[in-house]
Amino acid sequence: MSxxxxxxxxxxxxxxxxxxxxxxxxxxxxxxxxxSIVISESILILIFVFLTIIALLIAAKLPFLKIxxxxxxxxxxxxxxxxxxxxxxxxxxxxxxxxxxxxxxxLLIVCTTPYPNLFSLFSKISVILSNVFFLAYRSFFxxxxxxxxxxxxxxxxxxxxxxxxxxxxxxxxVIGQTLIYSAEKSExxxxxxxxxGYQGIIFSKIxxxxxxxxxILIALGAAILILTIKL
Amino acid sequence: MAKIMHIHIPDGLLPIWxxxxxxxxxxxxxxAVLPRIRKExxxxxxxxxxxxxxxxxxxxxxxxxxxxxxxxxxxILVGAHWSLIVALALNFILASFGHGGLxxxxxxxxxxxxxAIAGIFLFKSFIKIFKNYFASASLAxxxxxxxxxxxxxxxxxxxxxxxxxxxxxxxxxxxxxxxxKTLLTLSLPIALFGILTESLVTGFIVQFIKKVxxxxxV
Numbered sequence: 001m002s003x004x005x006x007x008x009x010x011x012x013x014x015x016x017x018x019x020x021x022x023x024x025x026x027x028x029x030x031x032x033x034x035x036s037i038v039i040s041e042s043i044l045i046l047i048f049v050f051l052t053i054i055a056l057l058i059a060a061k062l063p064f065l066k067i068x069x070x071x072x073x074x075x076x077x078x079x080x081x082x083x084x085x086x087x088x089x090x091x092x093x094x095x096x097x098x099x100x101x102x103x104x105x106x107l108l109i110v111c112t113t114p115y116p117n118l119f120s121l122f123s124k125i126s127v128i129l130s131n132v133f134f135l136a137y138r139s140f141f142x143x144x145x146x147x148x149x150x151x152x153x154x155x156x157x158x159x160x161x162x163x164x165x166x167x168x169x170x171x172x173x174v175i176g177q178t179l180i181y182s183a184e185k186s187e188x189x190x191x192x193x194x195x196x197g198y199q200g201i202i203f204s205k206i207x208x209x210x211x212x213x214x215x216i217l218i219a220l221g222a223a224i225l226i227l228t229i230k231l
Numbered sequence: 232m233a234k235i236m237h238i239h240i241p242d243g244l245l246p247i248w249x250x251x252x253x254x255x256x257x258x259x260x261x262x263a264v265l266p267r268i269r270k271e272x273x274x275x276x277x278x279x280x281x282x283x284x285x286x287x288x289x290x291x292x293x294x295x296x297x298x299x300x301x302x303x304x305x306x307i308l309v310g311a312h313w314s315l316i317v318a319l320a321l322n323f324i325l326a327s328f329g330h331g332g333l334x335x336x337x338x339x340x341x342x343x344x345x346x347a348i349a350g351i352f353l354f355k356s357f358i359k360i361f362k363n364y365f366a367s368a369s370l371a372x373x374x375x376x377x378x379x380x381x382x383x384x385x386x387x388x389x390x391x392x393x394x395x396x397x398x399x400x401x402x403x404x405x406x407x408x409x410x411x412k413t414l415l416t417l418s419l420p421i422a423l424f425g426i427l428t429e430s431l432v433t434g435f436i437v438q439f440i441k442k443v444x445x446x447x448x449v
Contacts, residue, residue: 004286007328034333038243067329074331078241084414098243103331110327118327126265128275129316135279136320140286147287168428172435175288175301179308179436180444182284186276193276200272 003070004140010062010111017213018060018112023121025214030109032221036228037101043090045228046097052224053104060112067111071103127201134202135189139182146181150174240383242334244409245390253337257319260344264312271313278313281305282320289325303372304433306347307354307448314347315340338386342379349375354437364441369434376426387414 011019033049040046057064078099082092110118115137123130151174154160159170190198268274288299306314322339326332332339353371361367391409440447 004328034242038247038334040243070329071331073329074241077331078244080417081241081244081409081414083417084410086413087410095241095244099241099331102242102333103329106327106331106333107329126261128265128268129261129319131275132278132282132316132320133323135276136282136286136324139276139280139283143280143283143287147284165431168431169435172432173439175284175432176436176439176443178284178287179281179304180440180447182280183277183308183444183447186280189276189280190273198272200269200275 005144006066007107007110008115008141011114014061014112016060016112018056018108021112021214021217022208022210023113023117024208025210025217026109026113027121029217029221030105032218032225033105034102036221036225037098037105040098040228040231041094042228042231043093043097045224045231046094046101048227049101049224050097050104052220053101053108057104057108057111060108062108062111067104067107070107071100074099074103131200131202139185139189142185143178143182147174147178150177240335240338240386241331245335245338245386249386249390250334250338253335253339253341255337257337257340260315260341261319264315268312268316274309274313278309278317278320281309282317282324285317285321286324299429299432300343300346301429301433301436302343302346303350303354303368303375303429304436306351307368307437311348311351314351315344318343318347342382345382346375346379349378350433365434365438368437369430372433373426373430376429380422380426384411384415387411 033053037046037049040049054064057067075096078096082095085091085095116134119130119133119137121130122133154170154174159174160167285301285305288301302314302318305317309317319336319340322332322336322343326336326339350371353374354367357367357370358364361370387409388411391411437448
């Protein structure tokens with residue numbers, strides 16, 4: 001549960017050249033690198049991409065070991081597929097490396113970009129979408145304490161005892177309570193937003209001005225993609 | 232923590248045409264759904280809240296090596312149109328925050344939305360037959376999740392087939408880069424366990440909400 005807290009903290013409090021890049025340049029970089037990861041059939045390229053992202057994580061003053069730990073989750077699922085690919089040469093290793101590379105890449109972007117900047121891009125597609133993204137993210141921090149407290153109380157009162165069936169029933173009641181709390185809270189939020197003149201649009205202003213380092217970041221992504229295609 | 236309830240295919244495994252098709256179909260559905268919900272601005276905070284709860288629920292320890300999606304329940308709570316928005320938001324946030332699968336956000340959204348739509352339809356049908364909220368919601372969730380698992384397997388089969396061969400041949404292609412048998416052996420027990428757990432939890436929650444705040448159920 002704490003990973004979103006930490007990601008939010010990293011994106012909003014750390015100051016580094018990577019944090020100061022525009023959302024657009026970071027997203028172009030992400031797309032270029034992601035495309036390299038997807039099309040690459042070379043283990044060396046995948047390792048190179050991984051090391052590049054690690055270098056950028058370090059340059060962004062982010063705790064790369066913690067971020068690597070978070071990428072274990074997709075690596076676990078990739079291993080299910082990798083095990084099904086045994087006998088196809090280096091394919092299992094490629095599958096796991098691709099999963100880790102893509103996960104760490106995504107984390108690099110979200111840990112260096114405050115979420116309003118990231119989600120505001122969706123307003124170009126649909127205002128409703130960007131509103132839901134924004135409110136979902138904000139609501140996460142409103143609900144997390146509520147749910148954690150309820151889970152703690154459940155544990156203290158022996159809610160996890162009495163076998164798996166009873167445990168599931170107790171946890172379901174907690175989730176049900178949280179959903180009801182969220183529905184009631186959403187009505188309050190809507191009323192508050194309406195009082196402030198909300199008509200289905202939440203405005204956010206982000207900077208699009210490119211600097212030299214933005215261009216260098218895009219050039220790095222493009223260079224890796226060209227290298228991937230050439231190899 | 233196993234999450235095979237919706238596709239958890241890593242990036243780079245599926246051919247580009249397949250995941251791009253996932254994005255394209257999702258965009259087409261979005262273009263159809265967005266005008267219908269444009270005036271329902273009161274539901275925007277609810278959709279945001281439900282997405283946040285779903286994100287959190289995925290982190291709740293169940294005492295079992297799985298976690299939940301609850302898309303069937305979300306479908307029952309917010310309805311068919313809004314569940315597409317919730318599914319997209321959920322997948323985008325999860326993929327961005329280290330769960331992986333940036334390229335399969337489109338396909339994942341379609342699978343989750345399918346779970347929600349099938350869940351709503353089955354729940355409404357079963358409730359007329361059984362007159363019991365727990366049984367109706369559990370059975371609706373079980374069938375929706377089981378079918379979406381078959382959808383997941385279908386995607387893997389399609390992924391290991393060339394598009395031209397897929398369109399023009401009805402024969403099973405011999406060459407595949409994934410052993411479907413091994414994948415099924417590994418994923419089926421986890422999926423069955425997960426589907427059963429999620430079905431029970433969905434039933435319990437719907438029963439609970441029916442008792443405490445029945446107007447929440449669409």
